[in-house]
Amino acid sequence: MGYSKHQLYWFCQIFGWTLLIAVEYFVYWLEEGFDPDMFYLAIANIVLGITLTHLYRLTIRRWNWVQLPFFRLAPRVLASVLVLALVMTVVNFPVDKQLLPDMILNNTSAFLAYMLSWGKVMLTWVLTYTAYHYVEQSRDAEIEKILLKSSIRETEAKVLRSQLNPHFVFNALNSIRALVYEDPSKAQQGITQLSNILRNSLLADRRKTVELREEIKTVEDYLALEKVRYEDRLKAHIDLDPRTLYWQVPPMMLQTLVENAIKHGVSKVMGGGFVELTSRLDEPDKGDSMLHIRIRNTGKLGDKEESGGFGLKNTAQRLELLYGSPAKFDIYQEADDVVCAEVTMPMQSDSIFRKADKVMS
Structure with missing residues (x-):
């Protein structure tokens, strides 16, 4: 039995974020051993990542961004990436400073490095999702155009018949x-x-x-x-x-x-x-x-x-x-x-x- 697009979306969301955070936690676990606090933080990051990207999905669908021309779509995508990365950084940076005091520097450059790291993750997700819907929207528009043309031809044929x-x-x-x-x-x-x-x-x-x-x-x-x-x-x-x-x-x-x-x-x-x-x-x-x-x-x-x-x-x-x-x-x-x-x-x-x-x- 095939999956619907809705089911496939949630599968990719849960599997993708779980895999991403699990890889980072696994590296930490190999170096530092099991830490319950880091484990709970990993779970929180999975939930937060899914929540934020889902909010982006709702936004892009609510305002129908994929129908915008590129010069209007690009600024919105970049702004969304910055906001999503900023939220992830604001949540994670203070916690990591407490859990990893020897690894996290308390300065602006460390904060920006954190934000850049999350920005790359969010940019990948946002571009993938937006590109998929942009292509899907173009395909649907082309199908609608073909159906309209077919309807016009059928109407012409009826008149001629x-x-x-x-x-x-x-x-x-x-x-x-x-x-x-x-x-x-x-x-x-x-x-x-x-x-x-x-x-x-x-x-x-x-x-x-x-x-x-x-x-x-x-x-x-x-x-x-x-x-x-x-x-x-x-x-x-x-x-x-x-x-x-x-x-x-x-x-x-x-x-x-x-x-x-x-x-x-x-x-x-x-x-x-x-x-x-x-x-x-x-x-x-x-x-x-x-x-x-x-x-x-x-x-x-x-x-x-x-x-x-x-x-x-x-x-x-x-x-x-x-x-x-x-x-x-x-x-x-x-x-x-x-x-x-x-x-x-x-x-x-x-x-x-x-x-x-x-x-x-």
Whole structure:
């Protein structure tokens, strides 16, 4: 069983002062023999040393000295050493003069020598204790800084995960409204699909990642609603490697990219166009396996504002927050009338391949 810092402190206090005084008393005992008065003085010095240094500990903790800059901390430490050494000297010097009249000189130089001796002991203790807490305080501040940074990043990630284009909701409701009289069953199906997307959008704020197969269901619902609006002008195709179905991906990310492909690509072409989503694994048998998702669509890549700048920036930021540098996002003009967006991300769980193998077997 490990010791707490409080228990360790008292162990070091008692053991350290006992060892220090015992060594000095042992030297005297070898030279002069056992002396009860010196033995009691040794016990008193142990108690006094522990008491004084503990008072210093209470002071430094009460006024939080370790947070002070060095030029303000150093004078306080030196003053404390002088006070502690002075108290030990004032208590011990008169007693030693009585017990050791032949060894103690009754003059100022002897007093200063006594004080210097105790000063070295106190300086060692004070510097050790203060340095320990100074390092510990710096470490705690660094940990707090990291936790704060992590909290900020998590808040940013939640905001990015919760984005859903209100224009899509408006257009989807208009499309469903048009179907209410023309095809009630299809309108009912459209309402179900829209509710699925809205539900997943709300859940996205609570989860960092979802399985790819779950994200694809959202994309399929979205494409089905857009087919109502664009009819034959929109052709969609999804081709997934079965081994990627359980790969963890940011929720609503692919829906955002597909929405961007239709809004800034297919919708601007007179005869409509296509959206194609594919997934594959890069070296799945190695530890550095990567998931590659590609979204191709009809269109031309303009500047960021014309090509869905916020949605693309959203995707890049979310990947950076979740995976760091291993994750990549790129969008480019693949052909004269084809835009390609590629997402690469690392694996988050070793259980992915086990689940995928179970599905394929």
